[in-house]
Amino acid sequence: MPISEHPQLDRDGRLRHLLSIEGLPREVLVRILDAAEPFTDTGSPDSRKLPLLRGKSVFNLFFENSTRTRTTFEIAAKRLSADVINLNVAASSTNKGETLLDTVDNLCAMHADMLVVRHAASGAPHLIAQHLSATRRDQVHVINAGDGRHAHPTQGLLDLYTIRHYKRDLSRLCVAIVGDVLHSRVARSQIHALNILGVGELRVIAPKTLLPAEVERMGVRVFHDMRAGLAGVDVIMMLRLQNERMAGALLPSAQEYFKFFGLTQDKLELARPDAIVLHPGPMNRGVEIDSAVADGPHAVILPQVTFGIAVRMAVMSLLAAAGA
Amino acid sequence: MPISEHPQLDRDGRLRHLLSIEGLPREVLVRILDAAEPFTDTGSPDSRKLPLLRGKSVFNLFFENSTRTRTTFEIAAKRLSADVINLNVAASSTNKGETLLDTVDNLCAMHADMLVVRHAASGAPHLIAQHLSATRRDQVHVINAGDGRHAHPTQGLLDLYTIRHYKRDLSRLCVAIVGDVLHSRVARSQIHALNILGVGELRVIAPKTLLPAEVERMGVRVFHDMRAGLAGVDVIMMLRLQNERMAGALLPSAQEYFKFFGLTQDKLELARPDAIVLHPGPMNRGVEIDSAVADGPHAVILPQVTFGIAVRMAVMSLLAAAGA
C-alpha cells in the first residue's frame, strides 16, 4: 500500500486522521507526545487560550453518550479557539432515517474541519475517513473518540504520555494491564501504543472469561493470578469494569471480582516501590480499585486527565497543520 | 397598513424580523441573497470568523427538537462571533408552567439580541414578534426556524440562493416541487419565494391526498403524474416524506410511494439535461429519492447546506445592522 493511501497519514507522513494507534509509525506517536508537552503549561490564562484553531469548526459527533469524553475534546478545542458544536446524534436526524454518511456529508457541507466521532459500532470512524477520501475532502479530519470494542486512541496516547512523563525510558519498563481486556477498547489502544513504543515487558492480568481469544498474539504475557502478574511491575494500568458485565454470566459478583482482581494496597506492594497506577476513569471504587490506592501516592489518575487535554490539543493542532 | 407596522420590516424598509417569505418585498429577498454571497467564501479560516455579531447574544429557542437546523444557526452565529445559547425548551421552564411570552420576556431581560425560534405551533414566531413590538423592544430580532406547517423561511431562502447560483435568470425557469406539499412548511416557503422572485413556471407534483385544498390559488400548476410533471423542468425540488405519514391512511406504503413519486434516474431524464435536484434533507433514500440521483451529478443537495449557512449569516447580519 503506497503511503498516500495510509488511512491515517497523508502523502508526507503527516497525521490526517486519528483512527487507531494500531498502524501508526513510532515517530508519529512520538511527534504527538512531544507536541503535547507545551500544552501542559497552563500556568497563566493566556497559555490556555491559543489561536491555533481560530476560525475552525470542530464537531463532537457522538452517536453514543459520553459527557466525560465529549467534555475533554470540547475543552481542548475551545482552548485552541475553535468553534465547537456538540451533536448528540442519538437524539437527532439519524432517528429521521438519515444515514451516518449523509450526516457526515452534511457536516462537511457546513465546513466542518474536524469530526470527533464516538460510535457504538467498531470501525465507524474508519468508514467516515474512507468516505472522506473517496469524495476527496482531504481538509476534513476524523478523530476517533471511541468505537465499539475497537479503539480509543486518545486514551491510549494519554496513557503513553503519562507513563513517559513519570518513567521516561519505556524500553526498560514492565507494564501490567489489569481487568476486562475482552470488552475494552482502551486496552486495545494501550497494547498497541506500548508495543509500538517498545515497552520492556507487557502483561495482561484478567480472568479467562475477560480475555480475548489468542490474546498472546498481541505481544503480551498473560496472568490469571493478579499477585503473580503484579510482581515487580513499574506501571499498573487498571481497566474499568462495565457494570453491565457484572449482571451477566461472565462474572460472579462485584465483591468476588474485587477480591481477585481489585487493586488493593497489599497487592500494590507486590509491584516496584515506585510503581505508578493508571485508570481511564470513571472509577468503580471498591470494584476494580480500592479507594486507598485510587487516592494514594502511587496513583497518577488525575494527571492522566490533565495530560489527556494536552494530548487532544496536540492531536488537533497536528491535524490542523496537516490540513493547512 | 403603514410600512412602520409591517411585521417584518422597520420604518426604513430594513429587515427587523424574518418570520416568513410571504409578505416580503422582492428587493428584500434579493438583498438577503446578495448579502449571502461573500459568506460563501470560506477559503481561509479568517474568512470564517467575522466580528459582525461580536458582543451580541443569539438564543436558539427550540420548542421542537431539530439538531440539524439548530446546528446551522449555531454555526452561522458563531462564525459571526456571536455568543450562542442553545435552549431546548421542551425540557425547560415551559414544563414549569411558564408561558411562551414570559420565556421571551426573560430572554429579552437577559439582553438577547436575536431569538431563533422553532415551534410546533404555526404562528409562534409571529406572536413573539408582535409581543416585542407591543412592548417596544425593537432591538430584539426574531428568526423563524420552522413553525408548524406554516413557514421555514431560511430554507426557502437557501433554495432560492441555490437556484440563482446555478441558473441565474429565474424568469425563464420551470421549477417543480415534488412530494408532500400538504404538510410541508418548506414547500410553502419555497412557493412564496419563487413567486415573489418571478419564476417562469411553478409546478407541484403530488398525490391528491398530499396537496392542500385549492393549491392552484398559490400560483402553481398541479400534476398528479410525476412523469408528466417533470417534463422539461429546469429545477426539481424534492420534499421530505415524514415517516409518520406513511403509517397513516394517507399513503399506501413507502415502496408504493417511491414507485409513483420517488425521483429515479429514469424519471429525472424527463427533465432538461441540465436540470438540478434539490432536497431539504434529511433524505429518505429509496422513499422520496433514489441514491443514484441523490449522489449523482444533477444533485445540488450538499451545496444547499453550504449556502444555507451563508444565507443564515446574511439574515443575521442584516438584522444586526437594522438593530444598530
Added chain:
Amino acid sequence: MPISEHPQLDRDGRLRHLLSIEGLPREVLVRILDAAEPFTDTGSPDSRKLPLLRGKSVFNLFFENSTRTRTTFEIAAKRLSADVINLNVAASSTNKGETLLDTVDNLCAMHADMLVVRHAASGAPHLIAQHLSATRRDQVHVINAGDGRHAHPTQGLLDLYTIRHYKRDLSRLCVAIVGDVLHSRVARSQIHALNILGVGELRVIAPKTLLPAEVERMGVRVFHDMRAGLAGVDVIMMLRLQNERMAGALLPSAQEYFKFFGLTQDKLELARPDAIVLHPGPMNRGVEIDSAVADGPHAVILPQVTFGIAVRMAVMSLLAAAGA
C-alpha cells in the same frame, strides 16, 4: 475560627467561593453589589464582551436540571469571555457510578477555574468547597446555583441589588416575603441577605403549613393573613409555588391558594403606593400572582433578570480576581 478557614473567604477577606449568603460579612455583600453596577451598562455590544475571564474555564455542573438558571450563568460567563462547558450530570458519569467528588477532581484536572453547581442535596456545594480546600486547590472556585432547600445565593443577591436599585436606603424599608417559605432556598437566601444589610422590617406571609418551624428565629415577623402582612410594605417578594406541592396534602388547590396568598391588584393596594413587586420566576400566573400585577407598573420582575446577569458577572469577576 481563623479567617483563613472561612468557608467562603480567603485569608485577605476576598470571596473564594459563593456558597450561601449566610455567613458573608456585610462589606462583601456590598462589594458584590457595587461590582455589579458597571455590568448593567449594556448599551453597546463592546460593553457586553469583556475580557475579564478570558482563558478561564467555567463549568456549569448541574445535577438538577434548570435551563433558566444555567442560561443566566452561561451568559454571564460568556460576556466575560470565559470558555463555558455545560455538564448535565444527571445524564453523565454519575450514572456510571462515579462519585460527586471524583467528578469534581476530574474537572479540576481539566483546569476548571469555576464550578457553578446545582444539586438537589443541600450542602453539596459546601462539600465540594471543603474538598477543594482539603486537597489544596485554592485556584478553583465554587458558585452555588441552588442546593436542595438550603440556598440560592445569586438569587438573593440579585433581589438585594434590585431593592437597592429602586429603594436605596434599606434601613428604612419594610419588606414582605410571601408564599412557600418552607421549601424555598430562595427565601432563605433573601432572609439572610436582608438581615445582613439591615433592612428596617422583614415580614413573611404564608400559611402555617408552608413555614419552617421557629421561623421567627430568623429575624422575621410572621403573618398568616396576607392583607395584614402587606399593610404599608415597601417591597413585596413573591415566592414561586412548586406545582408538586399543590398535588400534596399541604395545600387545598391552586384556586384556594390564589384566593388567600395570590398577589392581586386589590391586595397590592394595601402596600405603600410606591411599593415594588419581585418574583424569582418562572411565574405561575393565577396561582401566586395575578397577571395584572405581574405586568403592572409595580412589578420589577424583568429588571430582576437583567440585574441577575450583572450580579453573576460581578461574582465571577471577584472570584477570578481572588484566584489570580
